[in-house]
Every structure is written in C-alpha cells, then in structure tokens.
Amino acid sequence: MMVQWLKITCRQAQVLLSQRQDRSLGPLDVLRLRLHLVACDWCSRVARQFRFLSEAVRRIGT
Amino acid sequence: MDAASLNQAIAELRPTLLRIARLQLRNDAWAEDAVSETLISALEGAGRFSGQSQLKTWVVGILKHKIIDQFRRGGREVSIEAATEAAQVETFDELYAPDGHRVDPPLDWGDPEASYSRVQFFEILQACVEELPAALARVFMMREWLELDTAQICKEIGISATNCFVMLHRARIRLRECLEHRWFADESAS
Numbered sequence: 038m039m040v041q042w043l044k045i046t047c048r049q050a051q052v053l054l055s056q057r058q059d060r061s062l063g064p065l066d067v068l069r070l071r072l073h074l075v076a077c078d079w080c081s082r083v084a085r086q087f088r089f090l091s092e093a094v095r096r097i098g099t
Numbered sequence: 100m101d102a103a104s105l106n107q108a109i110a111e112l113r114p115t116l117l118r119i120a121r122l123q124l125r126n127d128a129w130a131e132d133a134v135s136e137t138l139i140s141a142l143e144g145a146g147r148f149s150g151q152s153q154l155k156t157w158v159v160g161i162l163k164h165k166i167i168d169q170f171r172r173g174g175r176e177v178s179i180e181a182a183t184e185a186a187q188v189e190t191f192d193e194l195y196a197p198d199g200h201r202v203d204p205p206l207d208w209g210d211p212e213a214s215y216s217r218v219q220f221f222e223i224l225q226a227c228v229e230e231l232p233a234a235l236a237r238v239f240m241m242r243e244w245l246e247l248d249t250a251q252i253c254k255e256i257g258i259s260a261t262n263c264f265v266m267l268h269r270a271r272i273r274l275r276e277c278l279e280h281r282w283f284a285d286e287s288a289s
Contacts, residue, residue: 046199048191055268059242059249060260082205086275089211093224094243096215098119098159 045069050080054087102145105154109141112158119159122225123166123240125233129173133165140165163245170241170255177237178257184234185262189269194276205275208283220282227277231270238263239270 045053050073053066062070074081100108116137120130141148141158148157170177196202214220228236241252249263258266 047201048195048199052268055271056264059264059267079201079204086208087271090274091243099156
C-alpha cells in the first residue's frame with residue numbers, strides 16, 4: 038500500500054515531467070514521480086515524448 | 100569553396116534564418132534585424148569559416164547570439180507580454196478528469212526519432228510552435244532551442260522562475276498535443 042503523500046495524479050506527474058527538464062527535482066518529487074511512472078503507462082509515454090520534443094526542437098536549423 | 104561562392108551560400112541562407120528568427124522572436128521587424136546582423140557578421144567573418152562544421156550550422160550559431168541581443172533590446176515589451184501570458188490560467192480540463200487522471204491515453208508514438216529524417220516533420224513542428232501564444236513560444240524556444248537555463252531566461256525577460264516553469268509546462272503540453280494530432284496520428288494511420 039502506497040503512503041498517501043507519495044501519491045500523485047497524472048496532472049501532477051506531467052507538471053513534474055516538464056519541470057525535471059528545467060531544474061533538479063527535490064528527492065521527494067523524484068520518488069513520487071518514479072512511483073507514478075512505474076504504475077502509469079500513459080505518463081511514461083508522455084515522459085518519453087517530452088524528451089523527444091526537446092531533442093527535436095534542438096534540431097531545428099541544423 | 101571560393102570567397103564569391105561562400106558569400107553567395109551565406110546570402111542564400113536568409114529565408115531559412117528568417118523563419119527561425121520569426122519563430123523565436125515572434126516579431127517580424129526584430130527578426131529582420133537579427134537576420135541582417137547575422138548575415139553581416141557571417142560575411143565579415145567568412146574568412147574565419149574553417150569548413151569544419153557545415154556552413155548552415157556555423158551561421159545559425161551566429162544567429163543565436165543575435166537573437167539574444169535582440170531580446171535585450173526588446174526587453175520591456177517582451178517582459179510585459181510574458182507577464183500577461185503567465186497570468187493566464189490554463190487548466191487543460193480537456194485532458195484531465197476532475198480527479199487529475201488523464202481522460203484519453205496519449206498515443207504511442209512508436210519510434211519518434213525516425214521522424215528526424217523527414218522534412219515534413221520539421222515543417223509541422225515549426226507550425227506547432229508558430230501556433231503557440233508569442234510569450235509561450237519565446238520562453239520555450241529560449242529554453243529548448245537557445246538552450247538557456249531558466250535562471251538566464253528569468254534574467255533576460257524579467258519573469259519569476261515559477262512563471263517560467265509554468266509557461267514551459269504549458270508550451271510542452273500544447274506542443275505534445277499538436278504534434279500528436281498533426282503528425283503522429285497520421286503516421287500511425289498510414
């Protein structure tokens with residue numbers, strides 16, 4: 038059983054997925070996100086897609 | 100490459116540079132200025148072009164510096180627009196149920212990196228960035244294309260770090276949706 042304060046929603050997870058590309062998350066947020074991603078295939082897809090988006094934009098003009 | 104053909108090759112990059120500068124600056128006059136300055140610098144410095152990198156990569160590198168200079172000159176206007184945009188509340192209720200879970204699954208994009216070899220992919224990506232509100236597009240492109248960190252972005256355009264994170268998140272959500280609808284949904288259908 039997961040402790041309640043470690044549980045986050047997809048909405049919250051996707052905020053953290055964006056922020057981790059811009060700053061280091063605190064240890065608690067890292068843990069929350071990791072636990073969410075293990076259980077949620079949809080957010081795992083979004084995680085990969087956000088990374089892809091950064092890489093794709095970097096290639097504009099190359 | 101002799102000097103004359105190098106100069107011509109630089110001049111021919113103008114339309115490409117202008118599109119990128121517009122995408123980033125979202126102001127046609129500023130984009131024209133940044134590109135003109137880039138071309139002048141490139142032509143003046145053409146003797147130093149070693150040919151080790153591609154000409155386009157070298158000139159785009161100059162453009163990045165000119166765009167940052169242009170942001171500094173446009174400072175006040177840019178920061179007012181950013182502050183206005185940051186004050187908008189965007190909840191993406193169409194994406195999430197009241198309990199915070201996604202309503203529809205995001206599509207599986209398969210092997211998205213395969214799109215790098217498709218010219219049309221970059222057309223759609225740029226069109227998606229063009230559809231973002233100007234202030235969101237600027238912050239997003241500063242982060243992902245100019246590769247500035249958020250502290251530098253905050254300093255350049257005078258917004259708080261929190262607003263910066265919020266705007267970057269909104270830009271990414273919108274771009275993800277746009278690419279999914281306009282590129283990856285068609286890809287998986289074809």
